[in-house]
Amino acid sequence: MTLPRDPRLWQLAFQAGLLLAGALLRDFSLRWEQVALTLAAALLTQSLWLRALGLAHKGVLSAAITALGLALLLRADSLWVHPLCAVLAISSKFLIRARGKHLFNPANLGVMLGVLLLPGAWFSPGQWGSDVAFAVWFLALGGLVTARASRWDISWAFLFFYFAFTGARALWLGLPPAAWLHAANSGALLLFAFFMISDPMTTPDHRGARLLFAAVVAALAVVWTYGLFRPGGVLWALFLCAPLTPLLDRLLPAPRYAWPGRVTPAAGAGAAGPSAPPAAAGPAASGPGSAPG
Amino acid sequence: MRVKLGRALGVLLGLMWLAPPAGAFCGFYAGKADATLFNEASQVILVRDGRRTVLSLLNDFQGEMTDFALVIPTPQVLQKGQIHVGDKKVFERLDAYSAPRLAEYFDPNPCEPRVMMEMARSATTAAPKATAPRSDAALGVKVEAEYTVGEYDIVILSAEQSNGLETWLHQSGYKIPKGASAALAPYIRQGMKFFVARVNLKEQAKTGYRFLRPIQFAFESERFMLPIRLGMVNAKGPQDLIVYALTRNGRVEASNYRTIKLPADMDIPTFVRGEFASFYKALFREQAEREGLRAVFTEYFWDMGWCDPCAADPLSVEELRAAGVFWVRPGEGGATPQPLPGRPRSRILPPGGGAQPVMLTRLHVRYTPDTFPEDLMFHETADRQNYQARYVLRHPWKGEPNACPEAAAYLAEVQRRQEREAHTLANLTGWPIGDIYQKMQLKPAGGGGAWWEDLWRQ
Numbered sequence: 001m002t003l004p005r006d007p008r009l010w011q012l013a014f015q016a017g018l019l020l021a022g023a024l025l026r027d028f029s030l031r032w033e034q035v036a037l038t039l040a041a042a043l044l045t046q047s048l049w050l051r052a053l054g055l056a057h058k059g060v061l062s063a064a065i066t067a068l069g070l071a072l073l074l075r076a077d078s079l080w081v082h083p084l085c086a087v088l089a090i091s092s093k094f095l096i097r098a099r100g101k102h103l104f105n106p107a108n109l110g111v112m113l114g115v116l117l118l119p120g121a122w123f124s125p126g127q128w129g130s131d132v133a134f135a136v137w138f139l140a141l142g143g144l145v146t147a148r149a150s151r152w153d154i155s156w157a158f159l160f161f162y163f164a165f166t167g168a169r170a171l172w173l174g175l176p177p178a179a180w181l182h183a184a185n186s187g188a189l190l191l192f193a194f195f196m197i198s199d200p201m202t203t204p205d206h207r208g209a210r211l212l213f214a215a216v217v218a219a220l221a222v223v224w225t226y227g228l229f230r231p232g233g234v235l236w237a238l239f240l241c242a243p244l245t246p247l248l249d250r251l252l253p254a255p256r257y258a259w260p261g262r263v264t265p266a267a268g269a270g271a272a273g274p275s276a277p278p279a280a281a282g283p284a285a286s287g288p289g290s291a292p293g
Numbered sequence: 294m295r296v297k298l299g300r301a302l303g304v305l306l307g308l309m310w311l312a313p314p315a316g317a318f319c320g321f322y323a324g325k326a327d328a329t330l331f332n333e334a335s336q337v338i339l340v341r342d343g344r345r346t347v348l349s350l351l352n353d354f355q356g357e358m359t360d361f362a363l364v365i366p367t368p369q370v371l372q373k374g375q376i377h378v379g380d381k382k383v384f385e386r387l388d389a390y391s392a393p394r395l396a397e398y399f400d401p402n403p404c405e406p407r408v409m410m411e412m413a414r415s416a417t418t419a420a421p422k423a424t425a426p427r428s429d430a431a432l433g434v435k436v437e438a439e440y441t442v443g444e445y446d447i448v449i450l451s452a453e454q455s456n457g458l459e460t461w462l463h464q465s466g467y468k469i470p471k472g473a474s475a476a477l478a479p480y481i482r483q484g485m486k487f488f489v490a491r492v493n494l495k496e497q498a499k500t501g502y503r504f505l506r507p508i509q510f511a512f513e514s515e516r517f518m519l520p521i522r523l524g525m526v527n528a529k530g531p532q533d534l535i536v537y538a539l540t541r542n543g544r545v546e547a548s549n550y551r552t553i554k555l556p557a558d559m560d561i562p563t564f565v566r567g568e569f570a571s572f573y574k575a576l577f578r579e580q581a582e583r584e585g586l587r588a589v590f591t592e593y594f595w596d597m598g599w600c601d602p603c604a605a606d607p608l609s610v611e612e613l614r615a616a617g618v619f620w621v622r623p624g625e626g627g628a629t630p631q632p633l634p635g636r637p638r639s640r641i642l643p644p645g646g647g648a649q650p651v652m653l654t655r656l657h658v659r660y661t662p663d664t665f666p667e668d669l670m671f672h673e674t675a676d677r678q679n680y681q682a683r684y685v686l687r688h689p690w691k692g693e694p695n696a697c698p699e700a701a702a703y704l705a706e707v708q709r710r711q712e713r714e715a716h717t718l719a720n721l722t723g724w725p726i727g728d729i730y731q732k733m734q735l736k737p738a739g740g741g742g743a744w745w746e747d748l749w750r751q
Contacts, residue, residue, distance in 0.1 A: 122543070130550075181666070182667050
């Protein structure tokens with residue numbers, strides 16, 4: 001038996017591990033009830049929408065990933081905020097679409113809506129700290145997931161641009177290298193690079209377009225953090241840049257991403273390699289059944 | 294007869310921070326003659342709503358204060374009306390209100406809070422102010438404004454390059470710590486101005502105080518931060534900073550460092566009552582070192598809108614305004630504070646009216662230049678869950694085991710509880726468990742000693 005090839009399984013496993021690590025080692029103020037309710041809400045919303053639209057039942061993994069992504073990022077002092085954000089996030093996959101794909105990264109949108117609209121919801125950009133040890137783990141785990149999803153390019157490109165912009169700023173200001181390193185080791189930044197912006201379904205299909213997208217998001221994040229001095233630069237940048245994806249897809253078309261199927265003994269359709277092209281199952285299939293958090 | 298550990302009025306022993314506090318975290322102290330000034334612990338009040346910020350610095354420091362000066366970067370040239378010399382008392386009030394505390398149950402003795410803050414030594418010699426000639430333009434330094442406010446002579450400078458600024462300060466007779474110009478550079482490049490305050494000894498004598506009063510300024514800025522890097526130039530070892538953040542909507546935390554709540558609400562042995570100060574110092578040191586001196590600790594967060602019960606007298610509108618909370622106005626009492634659902638209304642109304650829409654966060658950070666390479670950036674979360682660093686003493690009933698049938702079981706339970714308390718204390722502070730047992734005069738069950746000690750002893 002070989003290991004599952006669907007990168008979403010890896011992502012799910014790592015996110016669950018990160019959640020545990022965060023709760024136990026980094027002292028997240030997260031209650032297990034919030035996580036459980038979020039998972040339940042996400043899965044329920046997913047299946048309700050699929051049923052309402054008469055679609056094939058898939059996307060359990062993606063919904064779970066969105067839920068864990070929300071649990072990792074969002075903090076609330078009540079029990080209902082997380083599940084509500086999960087409902088909004090999953091629903092957005094079905095409601096806010098462009099060119100056959102959903103527009104917003106669901107976990108990203110869920111966090112934004114929570115923080116902007118709901119009382120008693122916030123995010124803690126510093127919750128992981130800037131621990132070199134954690135940074136190494138994030139790079140390793142994240143690298144594994146994105147390699148599996150063949151989306152390592154956008155993650156590394158984003159980090160490259162972000163480090164370049166902040167490095168240039170540090171040089172211009174005369175900041176000590178330790179300050180730049182400290183910001184570069186930020187756990188939140190690395191997790192974003194490997195678990196959020198790497199989502200194949202909400203980023204451009206063409207590789208060149210993806211790199212451009214990464215540069216724009218990095219630039220906007222740097223301006224947000226060091227020009228406007230507000231927290232959550234990367235989350236805001238991705239949120240604001242979401243409309244760029246369909247635009248870039250129109251300018252630079254390329255084959256759409258498809259989740260690889262799991263390995264099965266029978267060499268049937270979509271067995272050992274990437275699954276059958278999503279076009280076969282209709283546009284809706286690639287939509288809901290995707291999007292890591 | 295089983296003792297009822299009913300809820301007596303908990304006696305709250307406030308802790309006044311013990312270390313001789315010495316200011317200058319977001320600026321540095323430059324002594325005129327020689328730099329024996331320490332930067333140890335500092336206290337800052339940071340009030341923020343939107344872009345409006347009021348910053349208050351407590352100037353407690355050690356060393357010869359013949360002619361002391363403070364250098365702080367500010368986002369703009371401040372007008373005279375934006376600068377104010379405040380009252381030390383407001384710091385003491387906030388400290389008492391938010392300090393880590395001990396709650397005693399059963400038979401508390403009233404104890405007064407121990408005020409341990411040292412007063413700064415007053416200036417003894419009136420050293421003449423040296424007015425060195427300065428060619429400001431050549432150094433790229435421009436004196437934007439000069440004021441005398443209270444006992445301080447204030448100069449606001451803009452600089453083009455850090456060497457020029459350092460030279461200017463040198464020429465004016467300030468001994469700049471080595472490395473200051475490197476630390477100043479980032480602020481200059483960002484176009485910030487420098488607020489330089491020194492004591493006008495004549496004015497200071499007129500005030501009749503034996504210590505320097507806090508400096509406050511009000512300004513608008515995008516940044517919600519404290520420039521602690523500049524204050525690390527004088528550093529001798531780790532420095533402590535206590536920030537009282539007063540905001541309108543929620544708890545404040547650092548956005549570029551981890552912010553952790555201290556372990557709290559634990560039962561600890563009763564002997565700590567006589568040593569609360571050293572207990573807390575050990576606890577903080579242990580917790581900070583466990584995080585490698587890389588974290589910011591929350592010691593207190595409270596929605597001042599109500600309290601049940603109130604720790605000390607809540608701050609009045611006048612006191613809040615003295616601290617810089619500009620959105621509360623005298624006379625506007627506001628609604629009677631509402632208790633949380635299900636809680637009894639046993640509360641003292643704050644003097645002067647009703648609830649105040651102010652949230653107080655007390656942050657305590659111990660930092661070194663290595664572990665805190667960036668300035669502290671803050672953000673206000675929407676978190677309103679109250680929290681305090683509170684430790685609980687439970688005094689057992691002192692009686693004979695055969696006083697009544699239940700006594701033996703009770704005393705055995707007390708023994709177990711005290712062992713747990715001892716382990717909690719050891720875990721919190723890093724004190725050796727043996728010392729703790731000794732202080733408690735507790736014999737661990739089993740006669741003491743490790744299990745192998747009398748294995749081969751004859």
